Amino acid sequence: MTSPQTAPNNEVTPELLAGCAAEPIRIPGAIQPHGALFVLDPETLALRQASTNLAAVTGLEMMPGQLLQDTPHAGALCRCLRRWLGGRSGVLLRTELIGIELFDILAHATPQGVIVECEPVDAVPSEGPEVFYTYIRRFLDQLAAAPDLAAMARATVDEVRALTGFNRTLLYSFDRIGDGTVLAEDTDGVLPSYRGQRFPAADIPKQARELYVNNRLRLIVDAGYVPCPIEPMASPVDGRPLDLSYAALRSVSPVHVEYMQNMGTGSSMSISIVVEGELWGLISGHSRAPRRINAQTRNACGMIGQMLSLHIEARQKSVHAAERLELTRIETELVAALSDATSLPEGLAAHREDWLGVVRADGAAIVMDGVVKQAGRTPAVSDTLILAERLHPMDDGIYATDSLAGEWPDLARLTGEASGVLAIPLSQIRPDCILWFRPEQVRTVEWAGDPAKAIDDGTTRLHPRHSFAAWSEQVRDHARSWTRAEIESAISFRGAVQNVILRRAEEKAELSGRLERANKELEAFSYSISHDLRAPFRHIVGYAELLGERETALETTSQHYLASIKDSALAAGRLVDDLLAFSQLGRHQLQSGTVDMNKLAAEVRRSLEPDMAGRSIAWEIGALPTAWGDPSMIRQVLLNLLQNAVKYTATREQARISLDGTELADTVAYTVADNGVGFEMAYVRKLFGVFQRLHRAEEFEGSGIGLALVKRIVERHGGTVSAKGTPGVGAEFSFTLPKRQVSHGVPIIG
Amino acid sequence: MADLRPILLVEDNPRDLELTLAALAKCQLANDIVVARDGAEALDYLYRRGIHADRPPGDPAVVLLDLKLPKVDGLEVLEQIKGDASHRQIPVVMLTSSREERDLTRSYELGVNAFVVKPVDFNAFFEAIQDLGMFWAILNEPPPRVGYGI
Numbered sequence: 001m002t003s004p005q006t007a008p009n010n011e012v013t014p015e016l017l018a019g020c021a022a023e024p025i026r027i028p029g030a031i032q033p034h035g036a037l038f039v040l041d042p043e044t045l046a047l048r049q050a051s052t053n054l055a056a057v058t059g060l061e062m063m064p065g066q067l068l069q070d071t072p073h074a075g076a077l078c079r080c081l082r083r084w085l086g087g088r089s090g091v092l093l094r095t096e097l098i099g100i101e102l103f104d105i106l107a108h109a110t111p112q113g114v115i116v117e118c119e120p121v122d123a124v125p126s127e128g129p130e131v132f133y134t135y136i137r138r139f140l141d142q143l144a145a146a147p148d149l150a151a152m153a154r155a156t157v158d159e160v161r162a163l164t165g166f167n168r169t170l171l172y173s174f175d176r177i178g179d180g181t182v183l184a185e186d187t188d189g190v191l192p193s194y195r196g197q198r199f200p201a202a203d204i205p206k207q208a209r210e211l212y213v214n215n216r217l218r219l220i221v222d223a224g225y226v227p228c229p230i231e232p233m234a235s236p237v238d239g240r241p242l243d244l245s246y247a248a249l250r251s252v253s254p255v256h257v258e259y260m261q262n263m264g265t266g267s268s269m270s271i272s273i274v275v276e277g278e279l280w281g282l283i284s285g286h287s288r289a290p291r292r293i294n295a296q297t298r299n300a301c302g303m304i305g306q307m308l309s310l311h312i313e314a315r316q317k318s319v320h321a322a323e324r325l326e327l328t329r330i331e332t333e334l335v336a337a338l339s340d341a342t343s344l345p346e347g348l349a350a351h352r353e354d355w356l357g358v359v360r361a362d363g364a365a366i367v368m369d370g371v372v373k374q375a376g377r378t379p380a381v382s383d384t385l386i387l388a389e390r391l392h393p394m395d396d397g398i399y400a401t402d403s404l405a406g407e408w409p410d411l412a413r414l415t416g417e418a419s420g421v422l423a424i425p426l427s428q429i430r431p432d433c434i435l436w437f438r439p440e441q442v443r444t445v446e447w448a449g450d451p452a453k454a455i456d457d458g459t460t461r462l463h464p465r466h467s468f469a470a471w472s473e474q475v476r477d478h479a480r481s482w483t484r485a486e487i488e489s490a491i492s493f494r495g496a497v498q499n500v501i502l503r504r505a506e507e508k509a510e511l512s513g514r515l516e517r518a519n520k521e522l523e524a525f526s527y528s529i530s531h532d533l534r535a536p537f538r539h540i541v542g543y544a545e546l547l548g549e550r551e552t553a554l555e556t557t558s559q560h561y562l563a564s565i566k567d568s569a570l571a572a573g574r575l576v577d578d579l580l581a582f583s584q585l586g587r588h589q590l591q592s593g594t595v596d597m598n599k600l601a602a603e604v605r606r607s608l609e610p611d612m613a614g615r616s617i618a619w620e621i622g623a624l625p626t627a628w629g630d631p632s633m634i635r636q637v638l639l640n641l642l643q644n645a646v647k648y649t650a651t652r653e654q655a656r657i658s659l660d661g662t663e664l665a666d667t668v669a670y671t672v673a674d675n676g677v678g679f680e681m682a683y684v685r686k687l688f689g690v691f692q693r694l695h696r697a698e699e700f701e702g703s704g705i706g707l708a709l710v711k712r713i714v715e716r717h718g719g720t721v722s723a724k725g726t727p728g729v730g731a732e733f734s735f736t737l738p739k740r741q742v743s744h745g746v747p748i749i750g
Numbered sequence: 751m752a753d754l755r756p757i758l759l760v761e762d763n764p765r766d767l768e769l770t771l772a773a774l775a776k777c778q779l780a781n782d783i784v785v786a787r788d789g790a791e792a793l794d795y796l797y798r799r800g801i802h803a804d805r806p807p808g809d810p811a812v813v814l815l816d817l818k819l820p821k822v823d824g825l826e827v828l829e830q831i832k833g834d835a836s837h838r839q840i841p842v843v844m845l846t847s848s849r850e851e852r853d854l855t856r857s858y859e860l861g862v863n864a865f866v867v868k869p870v871d872f873n874a875f876f877e878a879i880q881d882l883g884m885f886w887a888i889l890n891e892p893p894p895r896v897g898y899g900i
Binding site for chain 1: 763765766769772818846847850851868869870871872873875
């Protein structure tokens, strides 16, 4: 910092006030004049810098470069500093004589030298330092017994006021934005009460908050003080102004002094409450009149602040841990349920209580592949989609807000369901995500003065507001904040859900891989059957035939045996052929075209002529509508149905077989009817199953695959099969095929 | 019908070989029958090399070719015959146990003249062979595209 504007006087320049946040509060170049400050070389104790009031306050007359031991009246001080520097443990705090007057001596080491501060002791305290231990022990007991934060806060303000004698002590905590809320107050009525009020974040600028984390106690003895400059201004060590971050006498910002004056306070002290490295809140004390608090008392107050900090931290951690534990329990149950669910959205929807409970939301939604599933109190599906698009991509892997309208004013219309939104992404590419919602919670906040009036926008100068009278504001478009535990729970849930998604994808890939392998194996199996299993049957039939031709003189029984060998092998061979035809059906690509059913029926009938030798069959084949399908497969259907009709009418002297067709709206239907042995309707469902036979083998030969094949072919075409029968009267088999618009199909049969 | 050219039968399975020869015998064809037991030998015969280096020149009247063969399989033999301008005109009939569509499709793609799925029924097989013999071995006319057993 080199700005000459940091002059050690209280001349308030516009530049200085342009923005409080830019103000160099660590290097004000001056101190409060109730004490004196000087900087020594840590080795030689030669003087480097000093406040201009050094001689006036302490009686020490020192020139820059002068050694402390050569300075009159500094003997005791010098010995005390030497001892401290020899042992060097933290900060020095002692009461010592300079000349004939007692001073509280504070010393701390900095890179610019040892900063020594001397504050005159008004009177020798009647009680020794032991008295503070009594106070502190009492305070500790109260803390331990406090049932809640409010009680802890009350004990603190009472204790600090008792120790310091301020007119009013306050304890306030900061929220996430930095606004402070007064949790406890102790007052003698001299100053106005601020109980329950809020102070806007702007009251304590950012760089002050940072300083307060390290320097835990600040004191302004007299708001009307005239700052006392430090000379030379620049440190001979590094040429920079002296860093007074840890100096008790540090002069404060003129804005702060103005703020105090507007509040009607003549003196103040504030103690930081630092929880987990962050400024959690402040304990402050004010008096209308100037007030000095001696170093020992300040030390005790500092300890109170530290003990309170530790207690709050412990309490917060245990609350957080309990919260996490409860949320983790819900999450574990939910994740277990999800891994069994058919899909992630289904699983979440089926466990809506846990889904909401995992972050204690009022509503939840999942957006996946553009489909939304919701639970509880949520915005409309269309708005949920808009929101998901808006949040994509979620670079941090999570999104949380207490006020959606604050981030996107156009989404203020969702405030009734979704003021608070917590979201986790499910994909990096698509706006897939899980969202949780909390509705608006309208609150009334009591501000200590209208916070909007903190800045006088007429000039570039910043003034604190003049009125601290309570000012109510209704806070809208805000939901109850997501706690750290809830946000952590959402992050943890995100990991679990991503695992579920990943595992599902892997399972799917594995399953389709397994299916592919199984299909390949099946194909290889049936290929090998068609080659290798058929051959032996063929050989048996062939050799039996040759044997029969050669041995013409076989006796009847031997001939019967030979015929049986041949028939059995033939039957087995046909069975293999039928099975293969059936299994090939699944792999066969349909090559559909228009099929002239009249020609096809005539051709099939001709092919059945060998079976009809010596039979009397009356055929009635009507005009058949054209079909759309794979011609070779439709031929199989007709062949099987007509073959069955021929077969099962074998016992009829006069067999009748008819084939008719009708054109319906979307389908064409064909019916084969016969006057054969028929079947009982009780078995109709078995008819179309593989290997289902309703007759004994010696009655009618067949493998029991024919109708199963018919059903499979028709169904592959998108059609249906049905059957009607009466034992001893006949059977009727029908199938339908869907119509298709005929484009370039050519009739293949004919 | 003087100077009948031989029939080349390519078959590795001894039983199929025996039954096919029996069927051919029943047909009472006058053609000589040359047997090759694998695809490589069939090609050696066609190209007059190896053990067939000394055979008199001339193509067979027809090749009856089994699909599954050791060394060089039936489809490869077919591919070589039909891919060679000097042998392309030799009629090739695929004799196979397989009803597999891909075999059938592949055979026709390669230019097979006929495709016979050996029926289980010996009489049907005999009839098929007889038809083939009449058609290809005796008449030996340019091959019309007729498929059997499909």
